[in-house]
Amino acid sequence: MKRKKILEAAAIVFSKKGFHQARMDEIAAVANVAKGTLYYNFSSKSMLFSATVTEGLETIVKQVSEKLDLDLPFSEHFRLLIETMISLYLKNSRLARILLNELSSGIDSRVLAEIETVQERFLSFIANLLLKGQERDYLKPMNIELAAIAVAGQINSLCKYHLHNPGKTSKEQIVDTLFSILSTGLLKPDNT
Amino acid sequence: MKRKKILEAAAIVFSKKGFHQARMDEIAAVANVAKGTLYYNFSSKSMLFSATVTEGLETIVKQVSEKLDLDLPFSEHFRLLIETMISLYLKNSRLARILLNELSSGIDSRVLAEIETVQERFLSFIANLLLKGQERDYLKPMNIELAAIAVAGQINSLCKYHLHNPGKTSKEQIVDTLFSILSTGLLKPDNT
Amino acid sequence: MKRKKILEAAAIVFSKKGFHQARMDEIAAVANVAKGTLYYNFSSKSMLFSATVTEGLETIVKQVSEKLDLDLPFSEHFRLLIETMISLYLKNSRLARILLNELSSGIDSRVLAEIETVQERFLSFIANLLLKGQERDYLKPMNIELAAIAVAGQINSLCKYHLHNPGKTSKEQIVDTLFSILSTGLLKPDNT
Amino acid sequence: MKRKKILEAAAIVFSKKGFHQARMDEIAAVANVAKGTLYYNFSSKSMLFSATVTEGLETIVKQVSEKLDLDLPFSEHFRLLIETMISLYLKNSRLARILLNELSSGIDSRVLAEIETVQERFLSFIANLLLKGQERDYLKPMNIELAAIAVAGQINSLCKYHLHNPGKTSKEQIVDTLFSILSTGLLKPDNT
DNA sequence: GATGAATGAGCTTTCATTCAT
């Protein structure tokens, strides 16, 4: 099926170039398919983008969920959660960057709305994980929605840095930093 | 002098649309200037972008520095720092978004390098603030560089959310969330 | 195939206007084709120019060669040669002018090199004809390369004049002048 | 006087680039004068071109005339004539190329007409020299006008070649070739 | 289902010309 090949190619190109800089020509070339075929399967660039993002998220959410079906003590669980999210970001960096950064105008407004829906689903997914921790009384009382956004922002910026400066930091350092900040903050315990 | 008017217009348009989607026509129209005038003052779109970002950062850094010349107890100082950064982001949101998000390829490589330099200067500025806290023994031992990136990422994502969903959250809520996470993390104190 | 139509239109416009003054819009209009089609078939104006010149020369050389496969007494042969070259210039004046006049800077250096190669091929073609005459001992000993250039220069200037001042001279007068000068020079025989 | 500086600069730039590729900016820079000053002295680019060409020819004609006021035996006189014309071309190559090559459209039609007048004056000058030779019975009966054009074409193409391939031929070789062809043609004397 | 030649609106950029000083 060419549809699958196209979506894979689209993920590659969109994540490398972003929506506006991605060229239908390049996607067709990467997919090894004629340009007309893109339009045979997707009515427009916007719709192809939408499909790419939407179908991509399924995979990610499924992968995280699988990893989190374990039953561990919370501190380990929490670290694992962070580690998993970062691993998934790095593994799906192409898509992750789209999900967390792309909201520039110029895209079909209907499609833009759908992208935002997908982004919200991703944030909801994180928020949900935090909510579970809160319900089990492991987390401080907080505005969960904003916390999820803060977490996503941190993952995004640290991973972007990691990807952009290969060799300068290890994945472990990223995970450590994120875990450290998220668990106990920046301040020394005695400074309360 | 039309140069100033152009830079202001460029900041508005670039931040709203991003580099690639920004149109020289629109910048000229916003600046109320003929299109040729853009090219009389800046040799290309890339150079105009570069100038916008570079000259914009001066302002921000100067403003933050002024606010931080105070001498307060650290916990208040720390909150003030966060509050100031968020205020400045919201006030200079156009530029801040450029600084924190734009690194898409397709820009002149020389210009791209300059943008990255500016971004690094911005991160260095944050890192420097953290370093001072560390020297005064208020902060945990940490990789300062990564921490600065994490802080910037959080500010960026929370402010973007705030700007994108007007009325849904107050600035105070943003500051509270950020302060809470950054000072003591997400976990309950008894869960160490 | 629109490629052929474009090359014909390009020959018309380039020869009338020269490389720099020729407009892609006009070529498209003459070819009765959309502007994008030019760029679908040729990657740039320079490449279109290059193709026009290169492919055009094939035709000319072939046509001259056909005419010269005869076996005549040399003086007639020589006159025929001149007549043929002038006829071909006038018939292919569009191309001929490009070949003999265009070497202005501003063209892609790679393309410019190709044009020069084509010009050299054309001159080599003339030089070759002269060489054959020399081998058969009909021509004086001479620097063949320079002689070829001189011949080409004469053809060019006389034909340009003829085309530019229609009705002022006949083709026969042109041929006579050229034949006269080339065969026995300007001086009277007794003046040696 | 800035007018003189401008005309000198214009001669340099126009001859190097041709009319259409010459930039008013560059002429102003070479003349070390503000761009507005060009328009203060000449009403348009076309008029500046016209003035450059017209005033330049005066110099050349005067220089040739001076050299030819001698009274020598004709064969030497003839060679001197050729030598002088080639020397002047090479010395004033910038202007010579304009005079002999530039006739592309796009120039003000009134100006174009003036350029053509200047070109005709130059050809008349050559024709006049030939006419004197004919009157003294040194030259074959010929269409003088066409002969002048042929001579000019030869000078032009040989000199262009010489300038374009520095070191490949000496000025003497050029003169020899031209003299040889013009005096006795290409054919061997016994082949009449 | 699939193709790719063809399209044309729209982009960045250039440059002769103007005009307030």
Next chain:
DNA sequence: GATGAATGAAAGCTCATTCAT
């Protein structure tokens, strides 16, 4: 007389989209 900042029409080129095959 002289300046140079400002202009805007027009150029080369790009690329999402269409459609006949």
